[in-house]
Amino acid sequence: MSRSTSGTPSIRDVARTAGVSVATASRVMAKANYPVAEPTRQKVLEAARSLGFVANALARSLARARTDIIGVVVPVLINPYYAAMVEAIDQAAREHGLTMLLSLTGGDERRREAVIDDLLARRVDGLIVCAGAFDHQKLRSREELGMPAVLIGQQANNGLPIIRTDNRRAGHDAAAYLWGLGHRRFAYLTSLKTWHDFHDRGRGMMEFLAGTGVPYEAEIMDGLFGEADSYARVRQECDWGLRATALIASTDRHALGALAALADAGRSVPGEVSVMGFDDYVTSGFVRPSLTTMQMLAAEMGRRAVEMLKRQLLGKSAPQRPMLQATLVERGSTGPAAG
Amino acid sequence: MSRSTSGTPSIRDVARTAGVSVATASRVMAKANYPVAEPTRQKVLEAARSLGFVANALARSLARARTDIIGVVVPVLINPYYAAMVEAIDQAAREHGLTMLLSLTGGDERRREAVIDDLLARRVDGLIVCAGAFDHQKLRSREELGMPAVLIGQQANNGLPIIRTDNRRAGHDAAAYLWGLGHRRFAYLTSLKTWHDFHDRGRGMMEFLAGTGVPYEAEIMDGLFGEADSYARVRQECDWGLRATALIASTDRHALGALAALADAGRSVPGEVSVMGFDDYVTSGFVRPSLTTMQMLAAEMGRRAVEMLKRQLLGKSAPQRPMLQATLVERGSTGPAAG
DNA sequence: CTGAAAGCGCTTACAG
DNA sequence: CTGAAAGCGCTTACAG
Structure with a gap:
């Protein structure tokens, strides 16, 4: 009938x-x-x-054995870094005639596996997986995935192509800039155990300091997950007698928390202490003092990932491009070390 | 074979x-x-x-004539308001056994139609469309859509169910709060032509002021799209001789820009002028002075939209629930009017 | 509890 | 330039 x-x-x-x-x-x-x-x-x-x-796109996809959809896996959206990356991926995909199917993991490894299963079942043509925390750890290999995929983030994995930013160099540059301003006592606000990017930034910073051949101090303030943690810790350090004159924060979020704490503790920025972040959120230019930061090119990473995936879909070789470099954006929160 | x-x-x-x-x-x-x-x-x-x-989920969907996918249309992600909403939708959908298929419009009406066409072709089970600017304008009707849908945003449309927050009341409350502090000269930082929410907030504010029966001043600073516009305008007003002692900004973004401008112009907040925003971004609690704001429940709106859509999918009636109410979060950027 | 068969809505060699 | 038919990978009455 x-x-x-x-x-x-x-x-x-x-x-x-x-x-x-x-x-x-x-x-x-x-x-x-x-x-x-x-x-x-x-x-x-x-x-x-x-x-x-x-x-009916379902029928069409079934018949053609391709969906023109790329699955995109990110931890969260509320962080502007990922939001910018996802928007760039969406636009680039569209320009390549592809539709983005976004999945959120909340940073949870099990959920990441579950969403990848779902994407696989929906027969997406390819996958872009963004590292969040230890997200690429234990990610299934290229063979297990059985489809084109590209990673965005820090850790190399199973031979899957990967887009990344040179976080070590960025950490190095941040420290070098502050050093040039005369700072010798540093602190690093971070959450080392979870985020590789943070680890590498800290490492770059430490390598620079160690390489100067000049005496310095460097303290790691670890276990900080956002503005609130960062605020509480810096506030406490101020009470105890903060030694550092240069605070390097793992992200602008951490830096914003630190800035608030210093203000509340009556420490002048950058008069008494300088603060730097990483990422360059829109907001960072509109706090006072405005935040000096290492600008990470989230959108550019997203675009490159799509481009690299597209090449794979077309069967072309995907030349591993060099790492992206962060750019120092100099603003009001940093200045010469006192004395 | x-x-x-x-x-x-x-x-x-x-x-x-x-x-x-x-x-x-x-x-x-x-x-x-x-x-x-x-x-x-x-x-x-x-x-x-x-x-x-x-x-193969494609084959399954084709055979069963349902996908268990809901299409979600939002303007952008870089705005924390939408990011929070989308994350909530994603989670709620998952809890209902549905997958979210997200599409971005960039606020462009033509692109919105294009992404809806795409979603329809993919045979999503239902649609959630978030208003951005005049986004619900000219949205196709329920019949043209031919599938369950719920709207999030300000304008009623074609009989489609809609989730919204009482922006007028929120504007009213913001003005009332500032009025209670003794303020009589107001300014509203906004972009009236594009965003209905902003329009309604301003209207609520004006209605309150007019209702007091007491002399007051109220100026609309229009055409402001974000931090930068807001900054420039307030900076300029300060040069010309800012009359308002109470600035109500359409969003926290606008408020943040204003705060920066006032700081740079040497006006004390809240000593000389009070500033209020709408939305309550995470950041807003970590600027100094911290920002008093009307908290809009973006996540809650997302959750309700999914719930209402799910009811439609089950063929249940969807009782139109009352509008959500914004909550005033009192922080450091507001205080008694001088004199 | 199990299977043969029709059907979901397209696409695409293959043959005219 | 056009059509008949097989196939994509599932689901689900229907009949045992």
Whole structure:
């Protein structure tokens, strides 16, 4: 029994009302430049229009064995770093004729596996997985995945291509900049155990300091997950007698918390202490003092990931491009060390 | 010819290696409590495991005529308001056994239509569309959509159910609070032409002021799209001689820009001028002075939208719940009017 | 409890 | 330039 009377019209309905075969209807609807006689084409188009035909993408994908969808896995969106990355991925995908199917892990490894399973079941054409915390740890290998994939983040993994920013160098540059301003006593606000990026930034900072051959102090303030932790810790350090004159924060979030704590403790920034972050949120330019930060190119990473994935989909080789470099954005929260 | 040797194994392969029919294989894989003899079930499970079978969701959706996917349309993610909303939708959807398919419009009406077409073609089970600027304007009607949908945002539209926050009341409350502090000269930082929410907040504010029966001043500073615009405008007003002692900003973004401008112009906050925002970003508690704001429950709106959509999918009636109310979060940027 | 078969809505060699 | 038919990988009455 025909189903043309109920629900969405199918290509069969279009074919029937246009008086052509399903094959022909399919060709004019889906293959822009397949040779079809002009009058025939018009009849089909008109039939489709009048019926309000919307081709079923599921059926199409099933028949063609491809979906033109790329699965994108990120920890969260509330962090502007990921938000910017995802927006860039979405736009780049669109430009390549692909649709983004986004999945959130909340930073949880089990959930990451679950969402990847889901993406695989939906037969996405490829995958972009962003590291969050230890997210790439134990990620299944290229073979287990069985489809093109690119990673964004810090850790190399199983031979999957990866886009990353040189966090070590960024940490190095941050410390070098502050050093040049005369600072010799540093503190690093971070959460080392969870985020590789933070670890590498700290390492770069330490390497720079050790390499100067000049005496310095460097303290790690660990276990800080956001503004609130950072605020509490710096506040406490101020009470106890903060030694550092230069605070390097793992992200702008941490830096913003520190800035608030210093203000509340009556320490002048950058008069008494300088503060630097990483990421460069929009907000960072609009706090007072404004925040000096290492700008990480989240959007650019997203774009490159799509580009690299697209090359894989086309069967081209994906040349491993060099790491991205962070840029120092100098603002009001840093200044010469006192004395 | 069998295709079991290449690519992903299908249910046919599972059936064959388990020595059962495709129907039985399908039942054990997809229908948890369909009665199947235990030994048979085990054979199928084992076959699936050994083959690494992952059921094709496209085929399943096609056969069942439902996808368990809900399409979600938002303007952007970089704004924490939408980021929070989307995260809440994603989680709520997951809890209801649904997958979120997110599409970004960038606030562009044409692109919104395009992404909705795409979602329709993918046969999502339902739609959640968030207003951004004039986004619900000219949105196709319930009939044209031909599927369950719920709107989030300000404007009612074509009889589609809608989740919203009482922006007028929020604006009213903001003004009332400042009025109670003794302020009589107000300014509203906004972008009226594009965002209905902003319009309603301003209207609520004006209605309150007009209702007091006491002389007051109120100026609209229009055409402001973010921190930078807001900063520039307030900076300029300070040069020209700012009259208002109470600045109400359409969003925390606008408020943050204003705060920076006042700081740079040497005006004390809240000593000389009080500033209030809407939204309550995480950041807003960590600027100094910290920002008093009307907290909009973005996550709650997202959750309710999913819930309401789910009811529609189940064919239940969706009782129109009352509007959400914003909550005033009192912080350091507001204080008694001088004099 | 199990299987044969039709159907979901497309696409695409293959043959005219 | 056009059509008949097989196939994509599932699900699900229907009949045993």
